[in-house]
Amino acid sequence: MDATAADEVVEICRDLLRIDTTNTGDARTTVGERTAAEYVAERLEEVGIASELFESAPRRANLVARIPGADRSRGALLVHGHLDVVPADASEWSVHPFSGAERDGYLWGRGAIDMKDFDAMMLAVVRQWQRTGVTPPRDIVLCFTADEEAGMEYGSQWLVRQHADLFTGCTEAIGEVGGFSYTVNDDLRLYLVETAEKGLDWLRLHARGRPGHGSFVHDDNAVTALAEAVARVGRHRFPTVVTPTVAAFLEQVSDAFGIELDPAEPEIAIAKLGPIANLIGATLRNTANPTRLDAGYKDNVIPSRASATIDCRTLPGQAEAFLEQLREVIGPDIEIEHISQQGAVETGFDGALVDAMAAALRAEDPGARAVPYMLSGGTDAKAFSTLGIRCFGFAPLRLPADLNFSALFHGVDERVPVEGLQFGVRVLDRLLQTS
Template identity: 60%
Template sequence: MSAQDEVTDLLVELIRINTSNPTHPERPAAEWVAAKLDEVGIDSQIIEASKGRASTIARIEGSDPSRAPLLIHGHLDVVPADASEWTVDPFGGEVKDGFVWGRGAIDMKDMDAMVLALVRDWARTGEKPPRDIVLAFVSDEEAGGRQGAHYLVDHHPDLFADCTEAISEVGGYSISLNEQARIYAVQTAEKGIDWLRLKAKSVPGHGSMVHDSNAVTRLAEAVSRIGTHEWPIVITDTVRALVKGLSEVLQRDLDPEKADEWLPLLGGAARMLGATIRNTANPTMLQAGYKANVIPSTAEATIDCRFLPGEEQALLDTIDELLGEHVEREIEVSDIAVETSFDGALVDAMSAALKAEDPGAIPLPYLMSGGTDAKSFSTLGMRCFGFSPLLLPSDLDFMSMFHGIDERVPVEGLQFGVRVLERLLRSC
């Protein structure tokens, strides 16, 4: 069975293994991956960060041992899904209307399946890549990777020490600008993360009395200031390169600073790309009180902050100004921003592979508003790219399905991705 024939079946099987983070540890999926590799003679090892939080690592030997290996990493965990909100069973792996449906279909069990299908096909036919390939199917990405990629980098860096480049999720997908022009967004950067815990304190009291120092009020005022703050536009090198590419494709003079000129041209992708021209801080959780008639002594909130490369301190300084006198903050989770340039032999090979399968392809770099395991692996000195190639229907709102309902991926898109990855890995 060829990789294109097998990729759909592999994705269906993997979706049916519920790996919702944190309630369903990844061990069953890690064992499934290891078994699929073992079937074709590829050795692997399973590494647990804690009970059940497992990653599968393998190395495929290339024909030129003098070349530095390429890391291909993908996460096995998914975010939870409420079945009552879906039109299909989110863990059923259903194939209908030309799509594979289910949680993880695009985030990111599709890439896991494409890579597995390709390396299994090569193992059966005896094909070898030019350079060694290190495969990492990891746990815990959806919770920041502390029991996944971070753990592997901290405790098993030898497995990746000689890798100089890496590819993974959320890149290489098509965005239709019009009937003739399709750009393929290759991720070369991503924002950093600071998840903040805010705490307001005051003297507790009876809810029926006048109370001038109310912790809930103090917190609510701070949260409102942060949530409604208009962050200034900051144009990074990556966004500047994206807009320059759009200008050339559309033969229009687009100004990166004037996002209202170019963001609408990107369709559904504008939802995510619109968050990459500024820092953001979104209140996401509130906790206070234990009884209706008791004014509590403390109130807490969680703020999801995402900062552009080089902008973390500016973001935190602004947050401190917005907090006010009686609210304190602490950082619960923090991770770096990542950025590399859109050049080099690997980028040339990615572009060539896309154009070979879609002559109208226009590869351009982009900055992702979220985060991936590239944050971990980049600390080992690798250049990290988001390249999980998909040819998508022009009317598919791709970005809305990340952590959304009715997540699905086109079967033809999966097969396209396998073909592109095969061309890439044969040439890079």
């Protein structure tokens, strides 16, 4: 690949960062992805790639394009990225979050790593192919989605329900939150490839009691019962469960750092990872975190009902056991309502695509070692995996050793290193041409 795509990816990423696609999760305040989707369509059309735009609701736009490969009999590769971003308060940032500013070797802006950087890589690679006459070895399906940041109902989940035919023949997929580097030493960098992600179960807990005047002695108070249950949940630590993906990751970490792995104390190995320990540590167990409380309508009235929202993330194969454990924690008198459920995803770290990922990384970084890991959050892979597609997180970035990468996700002053972005487009080009 010549320098054109490596230069263009910076321009494209800057353009995307300047398009506000804030997704608040509320239709009244969500901006929508339509403008960004139209930008993607225009950049594809400029080089002769046809695409289709699908709105699941006004301005909630998704875009899909298929690039024919040399061998149409092979399973197609889905390459996907979302266009929406979480909100950003400009008063908290060093630069305006939608400025796309380039400073200190970084592009700054909401979505710089989550995930307009990979959207830009996708566009830069296929535009370069069209200009130079490259045909990929198999069909490549590009998908730019809406609503990933708020449950995917207007994005990948909607596409899978309403337009599954768009993904006919897709057997594998790559998307976000994988392929980034973690520096062990000058000669070794681990590149974490996501092969699994925890399931999502947003629950609402309801407590009921006897209503009454706030001045009375009252021993059947819904607020009290709920608060006690929520406190128990918030302080509880569910048991450690080492899944196959986490076990493979821990083995690689132990080897890289030259430490002996104690299966009974996996936290010791993870503690060596410094800033990304929080990202990895959450994959050792199921989690349940209280996020919202709601009760009452007047200061001097004891309400008959109080509610709380709990964000639960479950390991592969652990959903039923987790609910039994949670019930024991909250007690028998609290009602559980399921708001949103999305299953865990897990695949093996093997096969030709994985080999191609590792080879593409080593070609650009001789010190690269690809390792599998589990994401504690969720991505569009949850939707695409229901079609039988084998999903990986692989949006390659070589990062500075001192960058606290995990803190940038949904954080203040989100930014992506320009050199890392250019590294990523070179790796992605190699991968898509050899897989």
